[in-house]
Amino acid sequence: MKISANWLRDYVDHGLSIEELSDRLTMAGLEVEDVEQIGPRLDGIIVGEVLEVNPHPNADRLTLCSVNVGDGEPLSIVCGASNVAAGQKVPVATIGTILHLPSRTDDDALERIEIKKSKIRGEVSHGMICAENELGLSEDHTGIMVLDEGAIAGTSLEDYVSDKNVPLADTVIDIAITPNRPDAISHIGVARDVAAITGKELKSPSISISLDCKESTADFSVQIDAPAGCPTYAAILVKGVEIKESPVWMQQRLSAIGLRPRNNVVDITNYVMYEVGQPLHAFDFELLAGAKIIVRETSTETKFTTLDDVERELPIGTLMIADRDRDVAIAGVMGGQNSEVTADTKNVLIESAYFNPAQIRRTAKALQLQTEASYRFERGIDPTAQLRAAARAAELMAKFAGGEIDGCVNANPAPYEPRFATLRPERVSHVLGLVVPEDRIQSLLTSIGFNISSENGALKCEIPSFRPDVEREIDMIEEVARLVGYDAIPEPSRSAIPNHPVSISPQRQLREQVSNLLSSLGFKEVVTNSMLSREVAESFCDPILPGARFGGEVVDTLNPVSREMATLRPSVLPGVIRVAAHNLNRGRLSLKYFEFGNSQMRVHTEHSILENYTERECLLILSSGQHDLPGWDTSARVEDIFDLKGIAEVVLDSVHLPDVRFVPIYEASKVSTHHIDIYSGHERLGVLGQLTDSVTSAFDLRGDIFFLEVDWSSISEFSAPFLKKHYDAFSRHPVVDRDIAVTVSRSEAVGPMVKSIRDAGGELLVNVSVFDLYAGDQIDASLKSVAFAMTFAADRTLRDEEVDEEVTQIISSLEKNHGAKLRQ
């Protein structure tokens, strides 16, 4: 909301500088976002008469002008404009004048320049002939400004323009109006707050015409068929207007706040809206069939052409203004082309109504048409101000359009009932932590329009009709707080905190722990967009991935920013793949990333917080490229799936996830060539895989890309019981290490062999690892050799015989279950 400082002074003589005013408004809840100086900057500018124009000896585009500035010798001035000519009267800035010229680098900024005697290409210049934009008179910078012939050389330009329609020097204050302050969307509304915070008087414009109106006049009538949508409709007929320009001062004010002046009638309706906050509409009365206004709702889908020449489709239930035969305006939003004021209009009907805020908001939303009127109606205007505003406009029309006020109707089927709320003075300090004396509370609230009486130790407050946001005690406490100023609220030197334990959820504890672990292991955490194109989202609806393992559909947004960000991610994988591609294509050789993020699917599961939606936090790890770069004594090695499998083992081990199983699946899925399902007990919690070539190439990647994605919500839930650490006494007796190597068929999987060793090894076997895998010349081509290192221990010194016995059992288990033969 733009406020003209000149205009504001009509209603409150605040005596503040613009800086003080801006600061006080901001600190009282009307945040000043911008302050702009507008209008001409004519200090020191005088009228000059161009006597001679000669070519500049050293520059084709410059001229040497001799300019008479009244007294003394004519000045020699270098000029660069092509329109300069002898005999012209022009504005001249003489030496010592300060100009504020539009900046060449920033359209909105001005640069302060002092005119000095200077040499321009070798010729001395004693001033500057100005263009309109250099004086703030217009945006025009096509050439120097040429004045009327009657202008007198040596007189001030300020005098010259005093009777011209030029903008007035003004300051425009741009205020960010919060939705709870519809009362402040006008100059009087802002002036009311200024008066309250400065203790000065608010001066409202007086209205001299009689406000005694009836339901109808001899000339016209108003019929309200939709009283819920329109409880009040005031209309005044002004006859015999002459459509012309509005007075200069009014045009200046409207221009200052960014409105283009149109004609006197339209300007007056705008002027009154920005003055008091009541939107008005002016109909050409002759175009209203039957001299009748009907307020009603549409009952069918209707087409209507608004005065911006756009045909609009109106939904059923739109509140409309109609005459006897047809719709003439969309109530509270925009008038119709069929009844607008034109140059030929003679009689004007001024509409000043109160429309239901929610209904206007729905219409404006449905039509995607927010106007200055709908903006105010949907926030809630003063429901008692209609007649006064109409009368104010009528009076201005009578004065500036030569019209005669002919008749007045005030249809008010649902009169405004005053609203009251009770404020307990002690509650103010209870909420604010600041004691405000009762009389201070009273005077502050009175200053912004409350009527207050004491009742049983509390304050009974009549809420001003222009404050629809105020409903209950807390609303008035807020008013007191902002008028006292938040600065007045002290910071206590200590404050109590409740006696209750602070807890940390396993999900967050483990996330932070694993984030630190992964970053220590060389992985970089990334944060990616969770909105994808629908195609990408669907292509990652692969049931091997934890987010999509419950089935269901991807979750679309109804109003996406773009096609590329229309659907929520079913998996964190695609976002991280993009990061890998981004960095690979910028020369990174080793790609190791992780992200914790939510996956979203439209499916109802036991995990659903919101019915029909399942949202799981997932941990995604991606690795690809160089595992080791070549060093001075190490060689390069490319990342393979066992690197990431090892990471998976470490991560899951670090969170003490119970009963972890890795189940290899050799078939390809949508995104993975083969994969390993990760289980805890019987619950499948995630997957380790390798991207298929088609995914890899679709994302402009190359090489083998490995990924791990697990359901972090489930993992932390499963791990939670095992997070408490405790000490177990450990054996201090020596351990016994034994190695064995066996040959098995090449197709025999090693994982189950390890399990067989564990099962057969009994309690004494505490560890088993695979330390060699060989296939080649040394053994039969159908075989491979696998070597295991085993550690045995007990809470006593082990005898060789008992270990031998375990090893024998292990070997026989490997023979029986895997066809293994011990290598001697």
Add this chain to the structure above:
Amino acid sequence: MTEVFDSLRKEIEAESLDSADAVDSFRIRYLSKKQGKITDLMKGIKDVSPGERGTYGQGVNELKTLANAKIKDAKTKLGSSASDQRDIDLSLPGRAPKMGSLHPITQTRHLINRVFESYGFTVEEGPEIEDDWHNFSALNFPADHPARDMQDTFFIEPTDLEHGGIMLRTHTSPVQIRTMKDGEPPFRIIAPGRVYRNESISYKSYCLFHQVEGLFVDEGVTMADLKQILHAFAQTIFGDDVQMRFRPSFFPFTEPSAEVDIWWNDESLPGGGRWLEILGCGMVHPNVLEAVDIDSEKYTGYAFGMGIDRIAMLRYGIDDIRILFENDERFLDQFA
């Protein structure tokens, strides 16, 4: 006996080992198995009376240690000056493991969490997909009210359905509602998480960002307490001498509401700096407490909310929010 040891010690100490040859002959003279003087002493232990053998052995060992240390010192000195004898090049680079990193948003979230946890707040989290009641209605956003325009919403199901619409949460305030609905006061929580706004993407806005909201509901909580905790917070994040101001604002779920600015020094600006908004806050609106069946007469509370991304950008001097989501390693590596 001690005289023998003493004189030998002096002799050893007086030896000058200034070359590899000198070191070698020194070693032979004192320590060689056949003719070394210390070795000889060692052999002589059998002639010592059993009662004195302990002291004698100790004396020999001390001499042996002294001789060995002298050899080691001399070798070190000789090694560093004689490059041709070096068998290790310590100037070679180490085999450094690759460093990973935490994203600046995470680091900032951890920092904010830590500040408030130290003041007794518990971290709570909630879903990103929400219904109208949790995201708007319970937070005192009336239907068809312009306050809803303050947060451009991504809808998943339209608002004309019975549940009033399903949407991506526009703030983490629904976590407050869920927490209060499920428990009994007092509540002292913060809710960090991802939120969504349907805004066009530019250097200063993205379709999603991260927020931390705080809530304290108990008997006797005042706006003065709110000013205190946020001042303490701002001091931790922006320094002890941070200058801040609370100015009135509007949020449907708090009343009175405030926006908090900090003074940001910037010599290039006319006033030497400017006020920068860092968070919004206020006293929990009684309508919100009542929506979750809390006695708004007995209990009062405060709430606050801030953008993690924005705080991160201020802390690290990042001027384009999009770079946070691009994850270029040249960016990420700066936060390792």
